[in-house]
Amino acid sequence: MEAQLPATSIIPRVGGLTLAQWQRLGLAAVLIVAVALPFVVGNYRVFQFTLAMIYAIALLGLNMLTGFNGQFSLGHGAFYAIGAYTTAIMLDRWGIAYGWTIPVAGLVCLVVGFLFGLPALRLEGLYLALATFALALAAPQILKYFEGWTGGVQGIVIIKPAAPFGLPLNEDEWLYFLTLAILIVLFALARNLLRGRVGRAMVAIRDHHIAAETMGVNSALYKSLTFGVSALYTGIAGSLGAIVVQFVAPDSFSIFLSINFLVGSVVGGLATISGAIIGGIFILFVPNMAELVSKAAPGAIYGIFLIVFMYVMPGGIAGSLKMVIHRWFSGNAPAVNAGKVATK
Amino acid sequence: MSAILHTSKLQAFYGRTKALHGLDFEVREGGITTILGANGAGKTTTLRAVCGMIPTQGDVTFNGQSIAGKATEDIVRLGVAQVPDGRGTFVNLTVEENLRLGAFTRKDKAGVLQDFERVFHLFPVLLQRRHQQAGTLSGGEQQMLAIARALMLRPRLMLLDEPSFGLAPLVVQELFAILRAINRDEGVSMLLVEQNASLALELADHAYLLETGRAVLSGTTEEIKRDESVRRSYLGY
Amino acid sequence: MEILVQQIVAGLATGGIYASLALALVMIYQATELVNFAQGEMAMFSTYIAWSLMNVGLPYWAAFFLTIAISLAGGILIQRGIIRLFEKAPILSVVIVFIGLLLIFQSTAGWIFTYLIKPFPSPFPQAAVTLGTVQFGSHDLGALGVTIVVLVLLYVFFRYTSLGLAMRAAAQNPVSSRLVGIRVGWMLALGWGLAAAVGAVAGMMVAHKVFLDPLMMGGILLYAFAAALFGGITSPGGAVVGGLTVGVLENLVGAFVPFVGHELKLTVALVLIIGVLLIKPSGLFGKAVVTRV
Numbered sequence A: 001m002e003a004q005l006p007a008t009s010i011i012p013r014v015g016g017l018t019l020a021q022w023q024r025l026g027l028a029a030v031l032i033v034a035v036a037l038p039f040v041v042g043n044y045r046v047f048q049f050t051l052a053m054i055y056a057i058a059l060l061g062l063n064m065l066t067g068f069n070g071q072f073s074l075g076h077g078a079f080y081a082i083g084a085y086t087t088a089i090m091l092d093r094w095g096i097a098y099g100w101t102i103p104v105a106g107l108v109c110l111v112v113g114f115l116f117g118l119p120a121l122r123l124e125g126l127y128l129a130l131a132t133f134a135l136a137l138a139a140p141q142i143l144k145y146f147e148g149w150t151g152g153v154q155g156i157v158i159i160k161p162a163a164p165f166g167l168p169l170n171e172d173e174w175l176y177f178l179t180l181a182i183l184i185v186l187f188a189l190a191r192n193l194l195r196g197r198v199g200r201a202m203v204a205i206r207d208h209h210i211a212a213e214t215m216g217v218n219s220a221l222y223k224s225l226t227f228g229v230s231a232l233y234t235g236i237a238g239s240l241g242a243i244v245v246q247f248v249a250p251d252s253f254s255i256f257l258s259i260n261f262l263v264g265s266v267v268g269g270l271a272t273i274s275g276a277i278i279g280g281i282f283i284l285f286v287p288n289m290a291e292l293v294s295k296a297a298p299g300a301i302y303g304i305f306l307i308v309f310m311y312v313m314p315g316g317i318a319g320s321l322k323m324v325i326h327r328w329f330s331g332n333a334p335a336v337n338a339g340k341v342a343t344k
Numbered sequence B: 001m002s003a004i005l006h007t008s009k010l011q012a013f014y015g016r017t018k019a020l021h022g023l024d025f026e027v028r029e030g031g032i033t034t035i036l037g038a039n040g041a042g043k044t045t046t047l048r049a050v051c052g053m054i055p056t057q058g059d060v061t062f063n064g065q066s067i068a069g070k071a072t073e074d075i076v077r078l079g080v081a082q083v084p085d086g087r088g089t090f091v092n093l094t095v096e097e098n099l100r101l102g103a104f105t106r107k108d109k110a111g112v113l114q115d116f117e118r119v120f121h122l123f124p125v126l127l128q129r130r131h132q133q134a135g136t137l138s139g140g141e142q143q144m145l146a147i148a149r150a151l152m153l154r155p156r157l158m159l160l161d162e163p164s165f166g167l168a169p170l171v172v173q174e175l176f177a178i179l180r181a182i183n184r185d186e187g188v189s190m191l192l193v194e195q196n197a198s199l200a201l202e203l204a205d206h207a208y209l210l211e212t213g214r215a216v217l218s219g220t221t222e223e224i225k226r227d228e229s230v231r232r233s234y235l236g237y
Numbered sequence C: 001m002e003i004l005v006q007q008i009v010a011g012l013a014t015g016g017i018y019a020s021l022a023l024a025l026v027m028i029y030q031a032t033e034l035v036n037f038a039q040g041e042m043a044m045f046s047t048y049i050a051w052s053l054m055n056v057g058l059p060y061w062a063a064f065f066l067t068i069a070i071s072l073a074g075g076i077l078i079q080r081g082i083i084r085l086f087e088k089a090p091i092l093s094v095v096i097v098f099i100g101l102l103l104i105f106q107s108t109a110g111w112i113f114t115y116l117i118k119p120f121p122s123p124f125p126q127a128a129v130t131l132g133t134v135q136f137g138s139h140d141l142g143a144l145g146v147t148i149v150v151l152v153l154l155y156v157f158f159r160y161t162s163l164g165l166a167m168r169a170a171a172q173n174p175v176s177s178r179l180v181g182i183r184v185g186w187m188l189a190l191g192w193g194l195a196a197a198v199g200a201v202a203g204m205m206v207a208h209k210v211f212l213d214p215l216m217m218g219g220i221l222l223y224a225f226a227a228a229l230f231g232g233i234t235s236p237g238g239a240v241v242g243g244l245t246v247g248v249l250e251n252l253v254g255a256f257v258p259f260v261g262h263e264l265k266l267t268v269a270l271v272l273i274i275g276v277l278l279i280k281p282s283g284l285f286g287k288a289v290v291t292r293v
């Protein structure tokens, strides 16, 4: 989240611009780069960046839950899977147009997330983490079990949609822009949500959960709603993921997907919206880089990297950036908010 | 008489805030020094600083050896036992286990057994409650347990943070008699923080008056007792 | 009836393995309020060490005890070398560190030993044991015996030795522990060492049943979580009861509820976890955690 500068005091400037102006400038620059990108890089890269954006959407969902609401999920891969399978089944079995499947996947996840979030009324921190961890571990098994719908181990193959309205884009480029558009809309919605009354209530629950309740915040309702909305975002990401990858199978949604999401959200920076994008890029590209370093044991390289990373930047990339920027503007750094999770 | 504990320009910090601003005091070998002061003056902080429980600057010498910057457990192993603020009970362990922990660093098994006898003699209620969870003891009983646990170390120096806290007046009298006996018979030196100033001044030989992390008055207890302001604010006559 | 008894004993045998691993989780949880997500992978790696020792010609029990010693030392090293650096870090950072460890162990095992599954020997005779009219697998009985020995040893250690007492004290109240001269940091490290050693035993016992491969502990760790939560993550005794219960339930459900079969056993564990947590959020024997306002 961006800084909230006091309106009355003299607003600090760097290079003649205020922090807010710099931020707007930065955002514009990022947007321009994002729009130009598909025309500059090859198809495979376009596909990769599309996937990174999809992960970013999923991470934003997880971030709402973990960073802003202090709940802790190791099972968001399951919601991603539900989103993906909803789309795949609708496309493959029922022949519904893919455009419709995306919101439906989101809604299905909203409901499932809300229902799964109901136990969250009772579970604190670690217990919720374990329950979600179990969900993630069980997801592939459940998917294999309902073979008639999910195609079992074989999975479901999806055909890549072409660009509509005769747009001069190939399939990869079209999906890139579609994802970009959805990402922008979802991020704008999330930003408004988190900045508003709802967001404040969520943070209040995270930081002072009993106090929030005495002040009239219906913590139970907010918590399961947050879980639902969080699942909605991740489900939409899963739906897009299925379309872009053109394939769903139970083993793509193993526990490692959930773990990757958690890693992405912490590494990117919890309780920051920009952290989701950084995290998405991170989990897509860094494991690949680990593979370049060592073909034999890429997981080990990645693991070592994660440990060193957490030591150097416990607040994630966005958290550390925020600190540097604030130091620039005000000379003193705000406390790194590495996402307080529940009470210890 | 030489000093067993001695600080010079001792400063202590909670995060960035300084709670002690250069404190000089000493406890004589075999003596009892008391620290008086209002709430928040820094008495507890002084004991924590001596034991290396918080970041400090300045020097602390115990038994001729500098202990500033040492780890708490190493300081304790030199023979410094603390009865901490809040009693520090291991609430999930039994009374006996609490006492065993007090003697954790000792190697002389026979001596430890003797000391079990001794503390049970001093505090018979602990013998009755021997196998009870320490957290279920009453506040006063826990206070006795804390003192007994400190004694189990066979310390050379005891740091006592309000040992009379929560004890009935009669028990307090008894406790101070015990402390006096331990000091006299075994030569254990003591640094005593007490709200009950008149009792503390009875027991101690030297006293310091702390105000917001600084010693504003020091001397023998006789001198301190005569001080007009101490009489008015701490002794009430 | 005979099948029922058989299934229960088989369930107790696997349950004992879950119990050991659950106990390892509880040990670290009690000291740090963290669940070590890498515990299963550490156990898997220990099992590979045992396999290698036997491969170079050591007899089973020599390899067994040497592996325990190596795991103990390894656990201590990991705590001192890595985990200690994150003592004051936010909880999620530590979780990421655990994930990092998990990846390191898994990937390194795959790299050194390949992902091909390997048979792992049992020290117990092949033949089944017949008691009355019921037949039991001798590995099941043996594993159960080994687990019981481990649990008794741990109980005696924590209950009656002063080092065990100091470890419990350090876990409960580090400040007071320092004030009686306990080196709290080393106690935490020793806790990691013991957890790793107990995990190693669990790994060696289970590997004979599920075969050795770098991914073998995924599901087992979940059962151990379920066990630890079922019994109450703050209670070592609860972890043991939880482990045995989960093991027996898993076996009975797998054998007698037709639609569950082998595929949905994990799902059963999931339902069990959530069910227990809903009814009793602190587990069967756990203490409710009082949250600060």
Ligand SMILES: Nc1ncnc2c1ncn2[C@@H]1O[C@H](COP(=O)(O)OP(=O)(O)OP(=O)(O)O)[C@@H](O)[C@H]1O
Pocket (backbone or CB within 6 Å): B014, B019, B037, B038, B039, B040, B041, B042, B043, B044, B045, B046
């Ligand atoms: N853990 C802590 N963190 C921050 N500040 C502290 C902490 N403990 C004490 N302080 C501050 O340090 C100062 C000295 O506190 P200290 O506990 O030493 O007082 P005291 O003389 O023991 O008071 P009392 O008679 O009430 O026990 C106070 O201003 C207090 O607010």
Ligand SMILES: [Mg+2]
Pocket (backbone or CB within 6 Å): B043, B044, B045, B085, B161
């Ligand atoms: Mg005090």
